Amino acid sequence: MTTKLRERLPDLVGALCAILVGLLALRESYTYDMGSLTNMGPGYFPSLLAIGMIVLGLLLVFTALRMPPAGFVxxxxxxxxxxxxxxxxxxxxxxxxxxxxxxAIFASVFLSTFASDNRNIPRSLLLAAITALCCAGLFVYLLGLSMKVFAI
Amino acid sequence: MSGSILDNLALGFAVAMSYEGLLYCGLGVLLGTMVGVLPGLGSMATLAMLMPITYHIDPTFAVIMLSGIYYGAAYGGSTASILLNMPGTVTSVVTALDGYPMAKNGQAGLALFITAIASFVGSTLGALMLAVLTVPLAGVAMQFGPQEYFMLMSFALVAASLLSTGRPVKSLITVMFGMLLGIVGLDLNTGTARFAFDMPEFFDGLSLVALALGLFGLPEIITTARGGPDSKLGAQSVSLRSMLPSREEWKRSFFPMLRGTGIGAFFGALPGTGGTIATFMSYTLETRVSKHPERFGKGAIEGVAAPEAANNAAIQTAFIPTMSLGIPGDAVMAMILGVLIVHGVIPGPLLITERPEMFWGLVASFVVGNILLVILNIPMVGLWVRLLRVPYHLLFPIMIAFLVVGIYSVRSSVMDIYMLVIFGLLGIGLRLLRFDGSTLLLGFVLGPMLEEHFRRSMVVTMGDFSTFLERPIAATFFGLTMILLVFFSVNSLRKLLRR
Incomplete structure (x- = not known):
């Protein structure tokens, strides 16, 4: 039973999130003016969407328990x-x-290189420096955006 | 509509063949082919990454470049699926079914050649239909009231979620969620700030670029960071002579290409459906009409020609509803429409008369771009094969830099970067839980329009729902939506009861 439940977890978690988002959105849209069908206020359509999400979330709970399991990706x-x-x-x-x-680019590129298994610090530094210079050239000089280039 | 179609095309080619037109079209198809070839990086991610740049150039060239990426990726995607059995894009999954066996039989060159030709045929005929059909359709759309728009958009959203790859209920949830996100900001009719939580940054609505990058760009970059898919697989080298088909092979692929184009053009033009369905449908059709169905899956040339033509025709005809009605049929079209809206271009039936140089320039650029793609993909295919060996750990930090500067450049707002982080986490969460990000994006763009037309139709008719049934076009799309919904509910109910 527990393994069965675990395999269905993505759908169940997804359904739970949908219901939760729906409930929060419903509560929030009730604070806006509802209006009537002929003259809808700002709260009308969002509350319809929120109710739709809750209903679909409940439907997903039901189907998740019955359908073949999917598992996390x-x-x-x-x-x-x-x-x-x-x-x-x-x-x-x-x-x-x-x-x-x-x-800014130097720091962010240098940091991001650590996301891979490859840890070659001198190469990361070099890559960060080259990328920073190229991006600055492309965005500031070619596309002419007003950005601070280098200031300490 | 002034002038004949030839005059209009002449105007279009003047735009597409101008220095800037060629530059952006060439850049688009080049980048498109590149990401198409690289497995793991889809056209959505690339489009999202280049979207910020298009904020700084003329909208006509922006659309030309973004479209170039889209159909360029379709060409490149098939290269990876034929040579490595690793489809670079969703739509080239079907191509791998027969393309990879062909490559294993030593016919890689032939498969690549037929792919390029079929893509070219599909694209060109699709572009022709775009040129011929869009103007009359825009004429019809002039008479559309809010009811027609509401029903067409509902159909697009329902069709896109029911026919997407995931579980239909989940795609419907993401559509709803996308629409809720689209509603964030000031309400146009009353000026009430909705879901803004008193933060003035949210009053203009959430940033489409940040959402698209978060849903597609970041998750794909993060998955490729750890080395990406195994790219050590030796792709065989391909000589030009091995590519040329024999007369028999030409004959065998001629009609599949035309049938594929027909199917692709139909599903591309219908909002909510598109290339993915068209490729599967045309492949199935070929196995049915073939006298030798047993050949399929083992390297049948028809199994490559038909889906490729279908996919590319669908890409071109997807522009028909986008350009004539202002209704995007899929997430890519939603992004392109979003770029137009940012530039102050209002999509709808008036677009072609008000901005003829944009529409006809785009049509002409499709022809130019497809010729460029044939050149890029037939004589230069060896280059792309080598590209498959580029180390990912050098590539992804550069993409991160590009993405973050790009999004900051749109409106110099640090807040947008934090939103990108939040949407990125959302995108990763959706991926983990097997939700479909592209239906979310479609809902995000269509949601506010849907609400506006719903409100207007209820005002016009004093809250009478029968108006949707009294108007023939609205009723047709209402019927189609209902048929889809009933079909899918019955289908899943039957599955539920059988267990």
Whole structure:
């Protein structure tokens, strides 16, 4: 029974999320004016969608228990690269406004190289430097975007 | 509509053959072929990655480039599926069924050649239909009221979710969720901020670029980061002489190409359906009409020619509803439409009369782009085979940089980067739980339009639902939607009861 349940977990978790999102959206759309069918307020359509999500979520619970199990899709998705890539994006967000595009890209590319199994620090540094220069050239000089290039 | 179709095409070629037109068209098909060849990176991810750049160029060239990526990836996708049995795109899955056996029989060159020719035939005929049908259809659409739009959009959403690869209920959930995300922002009629949680950043709505990149770009980059799919498989080298088909092989692939084009053109033009279904349908049809059905799966040339023609015809005709009605039939069209809207171009029946250079330039660029693709894919196929050996661990950090600068460049907003992280996590979650991201994106773009037309039809008719049945076009699409829903419910009910 437990293995059976575990194989169906993706569908059940998905259904639960759908119901949860539906309930939250329903609560939120009730705070807006509903209006009537002939003159719908801003809350009318979203609450229909929210109810739809709840109903479909319940339907998914039902079918998930009956249908052949699906299992999670793992193909190459693991926690480490996800965390590293998110960190590299956040690094860019933190650096871009104060230090400019070159340091921001340098940091984010350097960080992101750690998402793969390949750990060659000098090569990562080189790749980060080249990418930063090329991106700055492409976006600031070719496309003419106004961005801070390099400032400390 | 002024001028004959020839005048219009002349205008189009003037745009497509201009220096910028050739540059962006060439760039699009080149990048498209590249990502098509690389397994693991789809055309959606690439389109999303290049979307920010299109904010800084003329919308006509933006659309030309994005479309080039889309059909370029279809050409490239078949290369990987024939040589490595690793389809680069969903639509080239069927091509691998007979293309890979052909390659194993030593006919890789022939398979690649027929693929390119079938793609070219499908594309060109599809583009011709686009040129001929869009203007009259836009004329019909001038008389459309909100009821017709509402029903057409509902049909597109229902068809796209029921016919997608996943479980239908789950795709319907993602469509609804996408529509809810699309609603975030100020309500056009009353000015109420909805689902904005008092954050002014959300008043303009969520960023389409951030959503598309989060759903498709980030998850695909992250999965390729760990070495990506095994690319050590030795792809055989292909000489030009081995490519040329014999007279017999020409004859065997001629009608499959035409039948494939027909099926592809039909499903491409119908909103909500598209290339994936068309390839499967045309493959099935070929196995049915063939006198030697036992050859299929073992390297039948018809099994490569028909689906390739179908897929490419579908890509071209998908532009018919997008350009004439302003209704995107799939997620890629939704992205292209989103780019137009950002540039202040309002999609709909007036688009062709107001911006003839855009529509006809696009049509002409399809012809130019497909000729470029035949050149890229027949004499230069060796180059792409070598591309399969590029180390992924050098490629993905560059893509990260490109993506993050791109999204920041759109409106210099750090908030957009944080949204990208959130949507990226959402995209990964959806993938883990086997939900379909492309129906979410379609819902995101269509949701606000659907609401607007629903509201308007209810105002016009004083809340009378029978209006949807009294108007013939609306009623037809209502009927089609119902047939699909009933068919799928009965089908899954039967499956449930049998267990």
């Amino acid at each position: 793992r193909d190459g998705l693991s926690l480490w690269p996800v965390m590293i890539i998110c960190a590299s994006l956040i690094a860019f967000a933190l650096l871009i406004e104060r230090f400019g595009i070159i340091p």
